[in-house]
Amino acid sequence: xxxxxxxxxxxxxxxxxxxxxxxxxxxxxxxxxxxxxxxxxxxxxxxxxxxxxxxxxxxxxxxxxxxxxxxxxxxxxxxxxxxxxxxxxxxxxxxxxxxxxxxxxxxxxxxxxxxxxxxxxxxxxxxxxxxxxxxxxxxxxxxxxxxxxxxxxxxxxxxxxxxxxxxxxxxxxxxxxxxxxxxxxxxxxxxxxxxxxxxxxxxxxxxxxxxxxxxxxxxxxxxxxxxxxxxxxxxxxxxxxxxxxxxxxxxxxxxxxxxxxxxxxxxxxxxxxxxxxxxxxxxxxxxxxxxxxxxxxxxxxxxxxxxxxxxxxxxxxxxxxxxxxxxxxxxxxxxxxxxxxxxxxxxxxxxxxxxxxxxxxxxxxxxxxxxxxxxxxxxxxxxxxxxxxxxxx
Amino acid sequence: xxxxxxxxxxxxxxxxxxxxxxxxxxxxxxxxxxxxxxxxxxxxxxxxxxxxxxxxxxxxxxxxxxxxxxxxxxxxxxxxxxxxxxxxxxxxxxxxxxxxxxxxxxxxxxxxxxxxxxxxxxxxxxxxxxxxxxxxxxxxxxxxxxxxxxxxxxxxxxxxxxxxxxxxxxxxxxxxxxxxxxxxxxxxxxxxxxxxxxxxxxxxxxxxxxxxxxxxxxxxxxxxxxxxxxxxxxxxxxxxxxxxxxxxxxxxxxxxxxxxxxxxxxxxxxxxxxxxxxxxxxxxxxxxxxxxxxxxxxxxxxxxxxxxxxxxxxxxxxxxxxxxxxxxxxxxxxxxxxxxxxxxxxxxxxxxxxxxxxxxxxxxxxxxxx
Numbered sequence: 001x002x003x004x005x006x007x008x009x010x011x012x013x014x015x016x017x018x019x020x021x022x023x024x025x026x027x028x029x030x031x032x033x034x035x036x037x038x039x040x041x042x043x044x045x046x047x048x049x050x051x052x053x054x055x056x057x058x059x060x061x062x063x064x065x066x067x068x069x070x071x072x073x074x075x076x077x078x079x080x081x082x083x084x085x086x087x088x089x090x091x092x093x094x095x096x097x098x099x100x101x102x103x104x105x106x107x108x109x110x111x112x113x114x115x116x117x118x119x120x121x122x123x124x125x126x127x128x129x130x131x132x133x134x135x136x137x138x139x140x141x142x143x144x145x146x147x148x149x150x151x152x153x154x155x156x157x158x159x160x161x162x163x164x165x166x167x168x169x170x171x172x173x174x175x176x177x178x179x180x181x182x183x184x185x186x187x188x189x190x191x192x193x194x195x196x197x198x199x200x201x202x203x204x205x206x207x208x209x210x211x212x213x214x215x216x217x218x219x220x221x222x223x224x225x226x227x228x229x230x231x232x233x234x235x236x237x238x239x240x241x242x243x244x245x246x247x248x249x250x251x252x253x254x255x256x257x258x259x260x261x262x263x264x265x266x267x268x269x270x271x272x273x274x275x276x277x278x279x280x281x282x283x284x285x286x287x288x289x290x291x292x293x294x295x296x297x298x299x300x301x302x303x304x305x306x307x308x309x310x311x312x313x314x315x316x317x318x319x320x321x322x323x324x325x326x327x328x329x330x331x332x333x334x335x336x337x338x339x340x341x342x343x344x345x346x347x348x349x350x351x352x353x354x355x356x357x358x359x360x361x362x363x364x365x366x367x368x369x370x371x372x373x374x375x376x377x378x379x380x381x382x383x384x385x386x387x388x389x390x391x392x393x
Numbered sequence: 394x395x396x397x398x399x400x401x402x403x404x405x406x407x408x409x410x411x412x413x414x415x416x417x418x419x420x421x422x423x424x425x426x427x428x429x430x431x432x433x434x435x436x437x438x439x440x441x442x443x444x445x446x447x448x449x450x451x452x453x454x455x456x457x458x459x460x461x462x463x464x465x466x467x468x469x470x471x472x473x474x475x476x477x478x479x480x481x482x483x484x485x486x487x488x489x490x491x492x493x494x495x496x497x498x499x500x501x502x503x504x505x506x507x508x509x510x511x512x513x514x515x516x517x518x519x520x521x522x523x524x525x526x527x528x529x530x531x532x533x534x535x536x537x538x539x540x541x542x543x544x545x546x547x548x549x550x551x552x553x554x555x556x557x558x559x560x561x562x563x564x565x566x567x568x569x570x571x572x573x574x575x576x577x578x579x580x581x582x583x584x585x586x587x588x589x590x591x592x593x594x595x596x597x598x599x600x601x602x603x604x605x606x607x608x609x610x611x612x613x614x615x616x617x618x619x620x621x622x623x624x625x626x627x628x629x630x631x632x633x634x635x636x637x638x639x640x641x642x643x644x645x646x647x648x649x650x651x652x653x654x655x656x657x658x659x660x661x662x663x664x665x666x667x668x669x670x671x672x673x674x675x676x677x678x679x680x681x682x683x684x685x686x687x688x689x690x691x692x693x694x695x696x697x698x699x700x701x702x703x704x705x706x707x708x709x710x711x712x713x714x715x716x717x718x719x720x721x722x723x724x725x726x727x728x729x730x731x732x733x734x735x736x737x738x739x740x741x742x743x744x745x746x747x748x749x750x751x752x753x754x755x756x757x758x759x760x761x762x763x
Contacts, residue, residue, distance in 0.1 A: 119617070
């Protein structure tokens with residue numbers, strides 16, 4: 001077919017309409033945005049490439065659709081990764097393949113049957129083409145309005161001290177201005193909550209998350225919590241760029257516990273200073289990545305009670321007892337960390353794992369170590385009570 | 394289509410007439426609303442004779458070179474279903490599918506039988522078309538609102554001085570082969586005749602003054618859609634005439650089916666090229682057809698009677714292949730086939746004929762919905 005530019009674009013939109021509607025149904029049924037995002041990306045990439053194809057091909061033999069389809073697939077995969085669209089691989093590939101096959105069937109059979117002069121007109125569809133463009137825009141417009149209507153409300157906290165505790169029980173973005181402080185802490189009991197740019201002062205827990213999914217704590221600061229700086233139970237959270245200053249005593253900086261099976265939590269880019277334990281993951285799955293933990297009095301970073309996850313690129317300094325501990329049947333990948341200046345815990349004489357090791361694996365835990373830098377610790381790697389440590393050759 | 398019946402006439406009972414007929418029928422016209430004037434009720438009679446004369450086995454056209462109104466399903470799909478085999482489909486997407494002449498003739502017979510063609514056919518040669526109030530008068534056959542003229546090729550063309558030469562036979566006339574054959578021309582028919590004569594054991598002299606182009610179709614593919622046609626329609630008369638001349642330059646498809654037998658014959662000394670005739674006992678003129686409206690009495694009369702605009706041998710047409718001065722919102726006169734090349738450079742192909750037929754159908758529909 002020797003397409004005109006308009007014919008290419010109209011044929012593309014005609015072929016995209018059914019996949020777009022299917023994507024809408026899938027997005028509602030799953031529910032998830034990726035089918036609609038993927039369909040939008042496919043249409044966008046296709047229309048953009050059609051501008052190039054128009055210059056490249058005066059006439060396009062049928063077989064050229066195969067390499068062009070593969071090229072478009074490659075471009076879409078790249079963009080899905082770039083835009084971090086959460087499309088599962090095989091369903092997404094199936095969606096693309098089905099859409100491509102449909103496009104071929106329409107181009108060779110459906111549209112010529114629909115419009116007598118489809119070939120003569122170089123793929124143009126007349127008023128049907130204009131209708132398709134309007135319909136496609138309407139579908140995306142409707143989806144956009146729906147998405148906008150589903151966005152959680154954003155509550156802005158002004159600078160200054162606010163009396164807490166603040167209890168969040170529905171989807172919400174709580175965003176503070178520079179210098180916003182909540183005295184008495186924040187309690188999150190709803191899914192999809194975002195807490196950003198807020199400091200808490202005092203309280204038993206600086207920020208408490210209970211029974212909530214997909215909670216984001218971003219750029220928060222916790223000072224003076226009497227038990228845990230950030231206390232997470234039965235939840236999945238993403239904690240990033242936080243700072244927790246814990247007073248001495250039975251305190252912990254970040255404690256994610258009893259969340260096994262709820263998906264991977266993320267603790268990244270945080271600075272935790274003081275307290276008995278810096279970051280604790282207990283019966284949960286978590287990635288602990290690029291944090292700085294210092295001057296803890298028992299363990300700086302600990303994964304315990306059948307936890308699972310990765311501890312990587314963290315800096316641990318001046319801990320007492322143990323630097324990084326993988327304990328009690330947990331499975332830990334411990335890579336590219338720096339642990340320095342760990343000293344023995346004089347308050348627990350006879351407890352060997354607290355003898356100042358940089359890394360500890362205890363009671364049937366499995367720790368896989370790679371490329372860790374251990375400097376100036378009382379001990380390097382301690383393995384106890386049936387635990388296992390493996391290192392690459 | 395319901396409501397008052399438009400009266401359509403098709404002047405010409407060949408393949409172009411059949412394509413126009415099926416298109417109008419697809420548009421909702423009943424056989425009683427269309428009259429077809431021709432000299433043979435078999436729309437393939439002329440093509441069959443020509444193809445038999447040159448022993449043509451495959452069409453030059455591809456899957457969409459058929460007589461149905463819609464382009465899909467084409468001949469490749471039908472062949473795939475009939476065999477059954479995916480080979481025709483694979484060949485088609487590679488632009489390698491060529492239906493056999495036998496398949497094509499069976500297809501024409503099928504379309505003829507299913508379309509109601511015989512109900513509409515009148516064995517009558519129309520000699521005069523005149524624009525009158527409310528339509529066009531065709532001899533004494535009445536007045537028709539919409540008329541398609543598809544006269545076909547106006548006759549066989551011979552190089553000057555050879556028409557009455559006793560050694561000469563035209564490629565499209567039934568003939569055998571002497572021991573030494575001179576084939577004049579270098580297009581598809583000539584190439585077919587080279588191979589035919591070689592197969593018959595003859596030595597062949599190809600008489601030609603320029604080398605043939607090697608291309609699958611005689612017109613570039615882009616000219617079969619609006620992509621190429623839009624630029625074609627923007628050309629001024631001189632440019633368009635030059636383009637049309639370039640399209641009639643001799644050509645035949647590339648491929649080993651043509652090249653290998655010739656290479657073998659050259660190595661045996663049985664094939665050579667000469668610029669002029671050299672006394673061969675048999676001369677086959679593969680020089681196609683006479684060109685220009687002046688070669689067709691009906692068109693010549695039409696041009697003279699209505700003072701139609703012409704450009705050398707072509708009648709100047711609107712892009713939809715209608716005659717501008719004689720077409721308005723009440724009536725339409727259109728040309729198809731080789732005489733419609735001013736509107737569509739591939740007008741003498743089945744796809745080009747269908748293009749003109751669709752243009753007429755749009756006019757008929759507009760007339761109906763006025």
